Each structure stands twice: as structure tokens, then as C-alpha cells.
Amino acid sequence: MSEAKPIKVVLIDNHPLVLDGLRAVLETFPHIEVVGTAGLALTGLEVAVKTNPAVVLIDINMPKLSGIDAIELFKVKLPHCRIVMLSMHDSREYISASVLHGASGYILKDVSTDEIVTAIETVAAGRTYFSSGVSDVLLERRPSEPANPLTTREHDVLMLLASGKSNRDIAQSLSLSEATVETHRKNIKKKLGISTTAGLIRYAIDNGFSLSDG
Amino acid sequence: MSEAKPIKVVLIDNHPLVLDGLRAVLETFPHIEVVGTAGLALTGLEVAVKTNPAVVLIDINMPKLSGIDAIELFKVKLPHCRIVMLSMHDSREYISASVLHGASGYILKDVSTDEIVTAIETVAAGRTYFSSGVSDVLLERRPSEPANPLTTREHDVLMLLASGKSNRDIAQSLSLSEATVETHRKNIKKKLGISTTAGLIRYAIDNGFSLSDG
């Protein structure tokens, strides 16, 4: 890659450890320049507007504003900036969602740091990069793992469910009938192919619906 | 700190990102030398036996063998090696357990990398290091958060519960009556002050009872 013009990168992750670590690793590559880091999506957006990076690496699972929701904001403010999603958890459900929202890359947690460098190079060159497990999901689209996982409302219900609330609590929180919450819950289960409440909560936490992770 | 003799450190974490990142950060400090890394507790033990580090940084929540269980093994094989627990999740429940098992330090996830360096320096100097939130737990020991949370059997039940099993499933798995499982579940709830199943599962996953994180 061209050594005259380093690739400007902004990193966004709510784990300071990952942030500092990633920066340290990337700074050993002369053709990559970390121009900014942030612990929140909105802070990251501010940083990116100031520094105009070629690539933004953003964690998909963050408090307040999730990485997926942030994609659109980045696309509006920085149309030429390319976004790579970083998933520390197993959020395979959201790969297609990320792509649809305009992400140029998606890297799963079980990736080496070398692969991250490759990903940055690739998307900076105008192509897309998806780590091994991800491309499978995009190509296969098996009926057991539907591409459009949950609706907004179902997402809300699952989030509250995962935070330890009962159907009744959720109904109150969202100003709904308890019956409606039950319907949502039923549909979620059907969509995800999960039968027990416990499994549902596991799924929610594994996929970053959690509120307590910040 | 003495620059002639760098502090030898082994890092153990099942996230390659954290591992590589931490290594990269620590290698910028001349008085710290990362002599090995591992993604599993047992692999880490092998590495440590070969390299004889002064300090081992180990993630508390890992598949197969948890960080806490690993402490004892390290203490046997490497009595002079000092162990710092690294908790990416909020495992405050296990702080006292770690200390009792012989850990010299405990760092919560919301820590900066600078603080990790300080922790390594401190425990290498023969003292103990606990990040801010941790020392509170050790000193306070509030009645609402008892030091001995769960019995062995309750632990078993909670683990299966968190993996998505119903009372009936658990009863079969442990060769118990369903009624007994319900009794255990009741006692767990009472002890932890959690009323809903959802909350129980959250607790289990947050505190590293999870089986699926590998």
C-alpha cells in the first residue's frame, strides 16, 4: 500500500483496553494512522468529523447508541468514510443489518489483529472486508437464521426481558397490554427458534441487547 | 523502577484482540517484558512454567477453566509467581474468592491501560493492587452482598439455569426431583435478592457461570 499517504483511522469502542490495545497495534504499521479514538458512538462521530478519517472501526455493542444505529449518522456526516463493524460478541444476526445500513466491513471477535489491518487496507482501497464466518452468513442465509431478525418493538421487548423484567413489567415500561408483550415474546421465540425464556435471555445478552454492560 | 531487570509478564485471555492489544501496549514500557501469551488457562500455565514470569495477568471469565480455578494451579506450579485477575465483565462477586485463592491483584474492566502497568509494577514489588471499585467490595462486605453467595449445589443449578434449561431439565441433568430444583432455585433467589428468572440468568451470565462464551 502507498507509504506516502497513511490511512487515517478512528477507533470507537467502550472498552478502554481494546481501544488502547488496538491503537498500539495499529501504530506499529506505518501506513496506518490512528487519528482519534472514542468510547461512545456520538463522541466518535465528533472525532471523525474533525479528523475526517478514511476508515472508522466501531464496536457493534455499545451503551446508549449501538454501532449499527451509528452507521447511518456516520454516513450522513461523512459520506466518504468507510465503516468496519467490530463485534466482540457473536452478533451474527446483525451482519446483514450492518451491511444494509452501509458498513463496508464486519469482523468477528475471534479475529487476529493482523486481520484487522487487512480489513482496514481493504476497505480503504474501496472494497469490502468480511471475516471468514461473516461471509458465510451473507451467502447462505439459511432459513434457520433469518436475515431480518427482529422488529424494533421486538427488540425493545427483548432488551427489557434481558434486563430481568417480567411480561407485566415490560408492559408497564412500554405502556402496552400484557397480552401484546406476550405476543411479541411469542414472535421473537418463533423467529429465533428459541423455546425457553432462559434461552431468550442468553440470546439477548450474547447479542448485545444488554443494558448493564457499561 | 529498575531498568536493568524488566518484569516478566504472561498474559492469558481468550480474546485475541485483548491479548495482542495488551501485549502491544505493555511492550512500549521498557521495564515490562511480555514473555508469553495464551488463550486458555491451561495453555497459559504451560507457557508460565517455561518462562517463569514474575506476574501473570489472567482473565477471570474464560471457557473450560475459569481464572479463579486456575489460580490454585499456578500457585502450585509457580509459587513465587504473582497473579492479577482481569475482569472484563462485572464479576464483583468473585473478588473475595480470587483473594482467598491467592490472587495479588484484581482489575475491573473499566480500567485504563496505564492502571494495568501500575498494577503490574505494584504486585511485582510484592504488594497487592486492586482497582478502585474492588477495594470497596473488600472493605465494605455489606449484608446485601454476602461473601459466601451460593453452595455447590446451588451453583450447579444456576449454571444449568443460565444455559437455558427449565427446572425439569435441570432435575434430569442432576438426577434430582423437580421439587428439589425448585427449592434450590428459591434459595438462590432469596440469597441473591433476585425475584425474577430473567434476573437470575443475568446474574449467572454476568458472574461467569456461562458455558457458551467460547
Added chain:
DNA sequence: AACCGCCTACCCAGTAGTGGGTAGGCGCAG
């Protein structure tokens, strides 16, 4: 206009979990 997906809401019968007891057996500490 017709259709579709989503959100809302209810019915029903059945099953699962809750929260309050009690209680015997077992092993260990005083």
C-alpha cells in the same frame, strides 16, 4: 385499491414457576 408487514390486543387451555411452608437424612464442629 389491495396487499403486506408491523403493532396492537384478546381468547383459551395447558404447563411452568412462585412463595410460603415442613421435614428427614447426613456430615461436621462445638
Added chain:
DNA sequence: CTGCGCCTACCCACTACTGGGTAGGCGGTT
């Protein structure tokens, strides 16, 4: 040997959740 904590197991009434329906309203697409 007495007491204590733990594991086991059950009773009961009550509440919550399940899994199968149906269905009206709303907004966007064709």
C-alpha cells in the same frame, strides 16, 4: 450428642408463561 448447614423432597394456593388461535388499525408498496 446437639446443633447447624446443606441436600433432598414434598404440600398448597397462586401467578406467570406457553402455544395455539384470531383480528383490527396503520403505513408503505405495487
